[in-house]
Structures are given as C-alpha cells and as structure tokens.
Amino acid sequence: MREFGFELRLCARLEAGGVPGLASDDGAGEPGNADAGVVARQLGTSVHAAGGRIVDTVCVLPGPEFETRVALASDAIPLPAIEAEVGVGRFRRVTSVFDDPPERARRLAERGREAGFLELDRQNGQTVVRQTGRYPDWVGGLVGVENKPDLGRPGDLEWQTRHDASLGVLDYAVVATESHVTRAHLNRLPDAVGVWRVNFENEDASTSGADDPVDSPIEVIRKPERLDSAGPGLEVLDSKPGRTDVRPVTADAKARQRLRIAERAFGKGWRTYDLPACTEHESAAEADTETLPFCAYKDRLVDAAAECGPECPGYNPVDDEKAPVTDLDAERERNTAWRADAGGRRRQSGLGRFT
Ligand code: SF4
Incomplete structure (x- = not known):
C-alpha cells in the first residue's frame, strides 16, 4: 500500500481505537490503548533545523484539562499569545505584554484574537488585550508515528528514528509498517522506538463500539519506551556513515516546542487532504x-x-x-x-x- 493511503487509514484507526501498546501511567499492569485525544498528520518536530524532521502522524494524549482546551478555541493558539503576560480579567496594553516592537506586538495579539484566545479592545487610544479564558494544562503526552508500509524501502527511517529518540520532544516514537518485521529490522532502530505491524485486511476489526469487537489491525511488535521529554536533548542534524552532527537542545526549548506541536496538532487534525474533483x-x-x-x-x-x-x-x-x-x-x-x-x-x- 502507498504511504499516503496507509497514513490516512492508520489515522482513522488511532482516532477511533486509541494508541496501542502504551504503559499504564503508574507503570503497573498491562499496557492498553491510550485515548488519542488529537490525531494529526505531517508536523515538524525539530527545534533547530526548521522543517528538518516532519513526523507523519502525531497523537496528543489528553492531559488533565483537555476538555477545557477543547472548549477554549477550535484553532491552534500561537505560542507567543500563550506566553505573553496577558491575564483573563483585566485588559492590558498590547505593547506592555508582548516583548516585541509595537507593530509586531499588535500582529501577535491579532493572531491570538483570530485563534479565539485573546480579546482586543481600544482604551484611551491604546490597543488593549485580555485572554478569553485561562490557558489549560491539556497535553498528557505526544506520540509520534513514522509510517513505513514497506520496510524494504526504508528511506530515511534510521535517521528519523534516531532524531526522535535522541531529541525526546515526543514522549513515544513508533514505526508503523505492513511488512513482516525481522530481528534485523528491530536492531536497526533505537531500542526506545516501538514497532507496529498493521494489517488493514483485518476488515472486521472494530473500534467503533460493535457488540463483538475482534482483533485490531494494529499488532504491537515492540512497545515504545517513554523518552526523556522533560530533560535536555540532542537534535540529530545530519547522519552519515562514521559521522553524526548533533546540537544540544535545552529542556526549556523542548517544552516550548512540545506545546507548539500540540497546538498545531489541535488546530490541524489529520483530515487535511484534498478531495478529487473527478467523477472517479x-x-x-x-x-x-x-x-x-x-x-x-x-x-x-x-x-x-x-x-x-x-x-x-x-x-x-x-x-x-x-x-x-x-x-x-x-x-x-x-x-x-x-x-x-x-x-x-x-x-x-x-x-x-x-x-
Ligand atoms: S481518475 Fe480522477 S480521482 Fe482518480 S487519480 Fe485520476 S484524477 Fe484523481
């Protein structure tokens, strides 16, 4: 199957049935399916190399205030709007809450307003701003999935998985494939990276509340290990035989990138495909x-x-x-x-x- 169709079908399955093979929160008990609060496609995760690593599928696991985020705004909220010193109740001057030149501060405030997170007004000849609601703690975890239906054509898979495991901007990294997975395939991937084998021909697989649900099309070959998403990381910029270029990333920079990814995922979702204007x-x-x-x-x-x-x-x-x-x-x-x-x-x- 081509990667595009594989990716859309997998997104549909994750949205309906959750993310398989994750450990329970306390590390005890059998791993089960975690609710995929948000499923999105094609999101950049690199911190230094803009556009460097695009992850095929990202699931945002719900955090404690997920419902509050859902109620707040349907679009992605830009990071500068979240980070600005804007409160909920009292209006404040835009130029005093954004640490930018006045014109840029007004643009950032406007973007926050368009996203539905900020409210703008005019007072005493000044543009003033306040939040429409407090920004919630809604991200429970990020799961990144690299879709490689055919492991015989791995492309950049080794570099991609090394990037994910070394940077740790995600909480879990997984490779999804239709191929038979051998020991040699597993050995070429970082130990922390999980592997799913996906067989959509399990047509009866039910994730939608049928009375008699049967096997999921996703078989967990290797469970992903939790990455160190809270600490600093190393971003793999380039990797050639005998030489790997890396750049350190602070824990703070990772935290900001994680929030950026989660917001983009929330605003974008995965139904970003076009529909053919064709009778076929x-x-x-x-x-x-x-x-x-x-x-x-x-x-x-x-x-x-x-x-x-x-x-x-x-x-x-x-x-x-x-x-x-x-x-x-x-x-x-x-x-x-x-x-x-x-x-x-x-x-x-x-x-x-x-x-
Ligand atoms: S036949 Fe029509 S729908 Fe099919 S690929 Fe061609 S243009 Fe697209």
Missing part, C-alpha cells in the same frame, strides 16, 4: 471515518493534491455545481471531542477542498 472519486471508510478519498479508476486512496487533474488518464472533471459537499470538520466533530465552534466562534474552513 468515491468516499471510502475506515473505522468511524467515511470521507477518505478513494479513486475507482486507480482502485485505491489517492492524494488528490499530487495525483489528480488533467494529467491523470482517468480524469473526468465533475461539474462544480454537482460536486458533493463533504464537511471534514463535521466528521471530526462527530468522531472526537473537538468542536468547530469552540469559544463561541465557528471555524470557517469546514468544507473539504476539491482539487
């Missing part, structure tokens, strides 16, 4: 999700942004007016705690994009 397009289902972009001509899920259009031999454009309306945000609302109208402001970008 059909909606496909996986677990509780029914909107996956399936192509009858290619008989598989397709990445519309990369594959669909006049260059495709099967392309047959749909009449704009007849194009089906697919509300991906509505499906996210049905299947998860997330709300498109959190904080009393309805998010605008709800409808699926047709390419």
Whole structure:
C-alpha cells in the first residue's frame, strides 16, 4: 500500500481505537490503548533545523484539562499569545505584554484574537488585550508515528528514528509498517522506538463500539519506551556513515516546542487532504471515518493534491455545481471531542477542498 493511503487509514484507526501498546501511567499492569485525544498528520518536530524532521502522524494524549482546551478555541493558539503576560480579567496594553516592537506586538495579539484566545479592545487610544479564558494544562503526552508500509524501502527511517529518540520532544516514537518485521529490522532502530505491524485486511476489526469487537489491525511488535521529554536533548542534524552532527537542545526549548506541536496538532487534525474533483472519486471508510478519498479508476486512496487533474488518464472533471459537499470538520466533530465552534466562534474552513 502507498504511504499516503496507509497514513490516512492508520489515522482513522488511532482516532477511533486509541494508541496501542502504551504503559499504564503508574507503570503497573498491562499496557492498553491510550485515548488519542488529537490525531494529526505531517508536523515538524525539530527545534533547530526548521522543517528538518516532519513526523507523519502525531497523537496528543489528553492531559488533565483537555476538555477545557477543547472548549477554549477550535484553532491552534500561537505560542507567543500563550506566553505573553496577558491575564483573563483585566485588559492590558498590547505593547506592555508582548516583548516585541509595537507593530509586531499588535500582529501577535491579532493572531491570538483570530485563534479565539485573546480579546482586543481600544482604551484611551491604546490597543488593549485580555485572554478569553485561562490557558489549560491539556497535553498528557505526544506520540509520534513514522509510517513505513514497506520496510524494504526504508528511506530515511534510521535517521528519523534516531532524531526522535535522541531529541525526546515526543514522549513515544513508533514505526508503523505492513511488512513482516525481522530481528534485523528491530536492531536497526533505537531500542526506545516501538514497532507496529498493521494489517488493514483485518476488515472486521472494530473500534467503533460493535457488540463483538475482534482483533485490531494494529499488532504491537515492540512497545515504545517513554523518552526523556522533560530533560535536555540532542537534535540529530545530519547522519552519515562514521559521522553524526548533533546540537544540544535545552529542556526549556523542548517544552516550548512540545506545546507548539500540540497546538498545531489541535488546530490541524489529520483530515487535511484534498478531495478529487473527478467523477472517479468515491468516499471510502475506515473505522468511524467515511470521507477518505478513494479513486475507482486507480482502485485505491489517492492524494488528490499530487495525483489528480488533467494529467491523470482517468480524469473526468465533475461539474462544480454537482460536486458533493463533504464537511471534514463535521466528521471530526462527530468522531472526537473537538468542536468547530469552540469559544463561541465557528471555524470557517469546514468544507473539504476539491482539487
Ligand atoms: S484524477 Fe485520476 S487519480 Fe484523481 S480521482 Fe480522477 S481518475 Fe482518480
């Protein structure tokens, strides 16, 4: 299976059934499925190398105030808005709470307002700001999954997993594959990195409350070990035979990056795919999700942004007016705690994009 389709189907499974193979909080008892409070795709995790490491799938495990975050705002809240010395009750001058030049301070405040976290007003000729609600402690953990359906074509897998294990911005790192996993495969990965074997042909697998749930399509081959996400880390910038370039990362920088990742995951989710504007397009289902972009001509899920259009031999454009309306945000609302109208402001970008 191609990585794109594999990734979407796995996201649907994680959202519906949780993250398998994690130790219980106190380290006792059998590991079980942890609730994947938020599932998102394609998020950068590097601290120094912007855009350096893009993790395929990130799950944010719910922390103690997860519900408060859900109620606060539906979009990602920018880190500067969270970190600024803005309280909930009293309005304060924008230029006094952001440690930036006035123009940039106003832009940052505006971004916080657009996200629904800050409220702006004018008082005595000054722009003033306050929070719409206290920022909660909502992140219980970050799980990063690298999707490699075919371990015979590993690409940068060794570098990617070394980066994750060494930096420790995630709490757990996992490789997901359809391949048979050998001892040699495991030996090439850092010990802390878990491995799942995924077989979607376990079609009866149920994560949606059926009366008689059977096996999950995800088999835990090796459980991930908890990474040192609270301490300092080393970011692997480059790795060649005989030489690895690393750069230290402080615990504080990691904490800020973790919050940034969690917020991006919350705002983005995983239904960020385009839908083909082509008569060959059909909606496909996986677990509780029914909107996956399936192509009858290619008989598989397709990445519309990369594959669909006049260059495709099967392309047959749909009449704009007849194009089906697919509300991906509505499906996210049905299947998860997330709300498109959190904080009393309805998010605008709800409808699926047709390419
Ligand atoms: S454009 Fe090609 S790949 Fe896309 S839905 Fe149509 S036939 Fe399938």
